[in-house]
Amino acid sequence: MAAPSVAGDVGLESVFPQELGLFADAFPVETRYRLCGHELSITQHHGARLGVAAPVWEAALALCDYFEAQKLNFWGKKVIELGAGTGIVGILAALLGGDVTITDLPVALKQIEENVHRNLPVECVARTRVCALSWGLNHKEFPNNFDFILGADIVYLKDTYPLLIRTLQYLCGPQTTIYLSSKMRQEHSAMIFFENLLPRHFTSTLAFRDENENINIYKVTSKSNI
Structure with missing residues (x-):
């Protein structure tokens, strides 16, 4: 998995080691990643405003690494990312040739737009x-x-699981492939979603598992593909 380098809050942490979170919105963190041959610079605006949408999560990096391992080809393909947060997955898909729609709740859009313009050349932004x-x-x-x-x-x-299923059902056509990468947190009932709820509506297979990070990547398709 790509090893990040961090800039932006190291000095602050030495001054306010216990209170860094209180100042995080004013001091965003810039992290660099090497993924699929591309150097990405991702800004994360930590703090109460963005909450879980602010950071790059391990599951996102695992999915990016999976793209490289599987040599996935997005050229000319229509791609949508759900719950993008920083937008790192969708940005990489765009760099790999996709026509990409990156989505999240309104509060996260400014962070995503910043990262899009920071990392994508003009032809990809278009x-x-x-x-x-x-x-x-x-x-x-x-x-x-x-x-x-x-x-x-x-x-x-x-509480969002039925809403996510409903959204996937609408967005997923007969030829659509869904990739969902997830930290399998017991306290969030992730296994219930992937092993019980999702298979009721889709054909789902475990495509990759990282035992050390407890991350699963599922390849999901419409049942009409059978």
Whole structure:
């Protein structure tokens, strides 16, 4: 997995080692990653405003590494990322040739847009959209002919699981491939989602497991593909 280098809050941490979180919104962290031959610089605005949308999670890096290991080809493909946070997965998909829609709740869009413009050349920006998507609410405002649907660490709130399923059902066409990468946290009932709820509606297979990080990547398709 890519090893990040961090800049931005090292000096601050030495001054306020116990109170760093209180100042994080004013002092964003810039982290660099080497993924699929591309050098990415990702800004993370830690703090109460963005909450879990701020950081790059291990499951996102695992999914990016999976792209490289599987030599996935996004050229000319329509891709959507759900719950993007920093946008790192969707940004990489755009660099790998995809026409990408990167989505999250409205509060996260400014961070995603910053990272898009920081990392994508003009020709990639032209085929990348950043927009708000609230699962189960405005998903029908989006097309439902995506080639790929991507999600990293978006399975962690049990109340949102039915909304996520409903959104996936709408977005997923007969030829769509969904990749969901998740830290399998017992306290968030992640296994219940992937082993019980998801298979009721989709064909789902475990494509990769990182035992050390307790991360699973699932390849999911419509049952109509059978």
